[in-house]
Amino acid sequence: MKNKWKILIVDDDLSILRSYQKYLESEGYTVFTADDGRNGYIAIEHEHPDLVLLDINMPVKTGLELLEDLNRTFNKKDIPLIVMLTAFGDLDAAVKAMNLGAYEFLTKPVPLEKLRSTVECALETLTLKERVAYFIEPDNTPFKDTIIGRDPLMVDIYKTIGTLKGNKATILVTGESGTGKEMVAKAIHENTVPDEPCIAINCAAVPENLIESELMGYVKGAFTGANANREGKLEAVRGGTLVLDEISEMPYEFQTKLLRVIQEKDFYPIGATEKKRFNGRIVALTNKNLKELVEKGKFREDLFYRLNVITISVPPLRDHLNDLEMLILHFIKKANFINHTSIQSITKEAVDYLRSHTWPGNIRELENTIQRASIKAKDKILTRDSFSFLIAEKKEQTDAKVKPAGSDEFPFPEKLMPLRDVERNYIEYVLKQTNWHKGKTAELLGITRPTLDKRIEEFGLHKDV
Numbered sequence: 001m002k003n004k005w006k007i008l009i010v011d012d013d014l015s016i017l018r019s020y021q022k023y024l025e026s027e028g029y030t031v032f033t034a035d036d037g038r039n040g041y042i043a044i045e046h047e048h049p050d051l052v053l054l055d056i057n058m059p060v061k062t063g064l065e066l067l068e069d070l071n072r073t074f075n076k077k078d079i080p081l082i083v084m085l086t087a088f089g090d091l092d093a094a095v096k097a098m099n100l101g102a103y104e105f106l107t108k109p110v111p112l113e114k115l116r117s118t119v120e121c122a123l124e125t126l127t128l129k130e131r132v133a134y135f136i137e138p139d140n141t142p143f144k145d146t147i148i149g150r151d152p153l154m155v156d157i158y159k160t161i162g163t164l165k166g167n168k169a170t171i172l173v174t175g176e177s178g179t180g181k182e183m184v185a186k187a188i189h190e191n192t193v194p195d196e197p198c199i200a201i202n203c204a205a206v207p208e209n210l211i212e213s214e215l216m217g218y219v220k221g222a223f224t225g226a227n228a229n230r231e232g233k234l235e236a237v238r239g240g241t242l243v244l245d246e247i248s249e250m251p252y253e254f255q256t257k258l259l260r261v262i263q264e265k266d267f268y269p270i271g272a273t274e275k276k277r278f279n280g281r282i283v284a285l286t287n288k289n290l291k292e293l294v295e296k297g298k299f300r301e302d303l304f305y306r307l308n309v310i311t312i313s314v315p316p317l318r319d320h321l322n323d324l325e326m327l328i329l330h331f332i333k334k335a336n337f338i339n340h341t342s343i344q345s346i347t348k349e350a351v352d353y354l355r356s357h358t359w360p361g362n363i364r365e366l367e368n369t370i371q372r373a374s375i376k377a378k379d380k381i382l383t384r385d386s387f388s389f390l391i392a393e394k395k396e397q398t399d400a401k402v403k404p405a406g407s408d409e410f411p412f413p414e415k416l417m418p419l420r421d422v423e424r425n426y427i428e429y430v431l432k433q434t435n436w437h438k439g440k441t442a443e444l445l446g447i448t449r450p451t452l453d454k455r456i457e458e459f460g461l462h463k464d465v
Contacts, residue, residue: 005123006030008049010040010066011085012058016108020053023112024119037061041069049080051122053115054102056086056093064093067100076101081122085110143337147183148330151320157184160312165192168281170262172247172290172307175314178364181285182245184314188283189241196240196280199233204249204448211254213270222271234267237280247284247307248293249448255300262306282307317359317366324355327363331370332382341374346382353384424459427452436463 007029011017014035021031032047034040038061044052056063063084070079084097087108094105103122106114147154161184164171171188173181182200189198206214217232233242244250250258261267262282266275284307293299317324328351332343359365373386427445434440442452455461 005051005126006032006047006049007051007053007119008032008034008040008043008047008080009053010034010037010043010058010063011053011055012036013055020115023115027116027119029119037063037066040066044070044080050126051081051083051119053083053085053119055108056084056097064096064100067097067102071100081126083118083122143334145183145186145334147180147187148327149320149323150326151315151322153315153320154323157312157314160310161188161191164188164310168279169309170281170307171283171310171312173283173285173312173314174290175287176316176362177287178362179314179316180363181287181314182243184312185241185243185283185285188281189243192281193240197237198241198243199237200243200245201233202245204246204450208251208254211251212257216257216267216269217276218270219272222269226271229269232267232269234261234278234280235269235276237278239279240281242280242282244282244284246286246448248286248288248290248299249451252298252300255303259300259303259306262303317362321355324366325351327366328354328370331367332374334367335371335374339371339375341377342380343374343377343382344380347384349384350382350386353387353390357390423455424461427455427459428461431456431461431463 007024009017009020009024009031010033011020012035017033017035021033024031032043032049034043036058040052040054041061043049054063054066061069063086067082067084070082079101082097082102083104083106084094084102085106085108086093097105104118106118110118147157149155173184175181185200186198189196201214203211213230213232215233217230217235218226219229220226257267261278265278267278268275290299290304290307294301294304317327328346332346335341336343354366354369361368369387369390370382372389373382377386427441430441430444431438434444438449438452442449445452447455
């Protein structure tokens with residue numbers, strides 16, 4: 001591949017000129033020479049070299065003057081890579097050269113091995129630029145997160161959202177974890193009542209004994225510690241949108257009260273004798289099958305049908321991979337905005353590699369992957385190597401799946417025992433396998449983190465010290 005590259009050496013020291021030319025030609029490069037800045041400019045116009053080794057101190061026209069001419073008369077993309085050479089350790093010249101776009105600055109005499117490695121690194125940069133398939137346009141406007149996708153599955157979601165303006169129908173948004181249900185809820189709000197409040201509450205994160213006061217509020221003296229009236233989320237949302245995330249985790253006893261709010265459009269704050277009006281829209285989110293929970297007696301059937309007036313199913317990423325490129329560019333821009341990174345492009349090989357990933361964590365996993373790669377990137381281009389950490393993670397997952405049977409396998413009970421005891425033992429086993437990483441444990445068990453915390457307390461589990 002080396003012989004496709006053309007290198008121009010511009011130096012008034014003929015011994016160095018010939019020495020570098022002979023060496024680089026022996027490495028397989030096509031090499032041209034010029035003995036001053038003026039002839040160097042002419043050679044660049046006629047030969048269109050990929051790389052220029054440019055001496056700073058020359059008669060007729062210096063290297064810095066040539067570099068200034070190139071910046072003034074050439075389009076930036078047409079200027080070859082410039083490696084500046086000087087026999088003097090001139091800091092000011094180095095700074096000026098780098099500000100003018102020079103790739104590197106070397107002090108002569110340059111050892112041939114150093115020259116070779118510098119040339120190879122510089123041309124590798126050009127190789128990356130040739131492989132870049134996707135560019136990120138500079139944008140100084142504030143970043144706005146939104147739903148991304150042109151796949152028919154996503155277009156159906158947009159169409160549904162478009163029909164919601166002018167009504168307050170309750171909406172159930174379903175989908176696996178990480179698919180972007182929260183973004184759908186946000187889009188519903190912004191496309192219906194953008195000037196009203198949008199309030200989200202995670203049902204799994206609120207203790208059971210506090211969910212009613214959180215949503216309905218209370219009046220002064222309603223219970224010990226109620227020293228003043230408190231407005232609940234149902235009232236605070238006004239005519240806006242109340243997003244109930246992880247609705248499947250809402251306490252069964254409270255579901256009846258939420259059902260009444262949806263039916264009657266009013267509610268009583270705790271301790272109040274006067275009703276409050278609910279004027280907003282409820283958007284419920286879940287990553288679980290509510291119908292199955294109804295069949296198991298874990299979710300009220302009447303509430304399920306009240307929530308299920310309009311259902312939006314958000315597809316997993318694997319079902320709309322045609323949107324992958326668009327999502328990648330979106331998340332690169334987001335990473336640049338949030339983390340002040342400066343990624344400008346990503347290669348086709350990198351995108352193809354990301355396409356081969358299974359994305360069990362869906363869009364959230366993709367976003368985290370892009371952020372991680374952007375922060376660790378040594379250049380402004382994301383390549384396949386930028387995502388090498390995915391290979392290690394895949395290996396860990398594979399090793400875990402094929403782990404041989406051994407003493408740390410889950411010990412099935414030798415005799416019949418109550419299901420509660422089996423549940424306790426299995427939760428304790430998984431906690432030990434993850435070294436008490438509660439997030440991983442909850443994910444493996446298929447339950448929420450608050451539910452896991454509740455089980456740990458209920459079963460009296462403790463980490464071994």
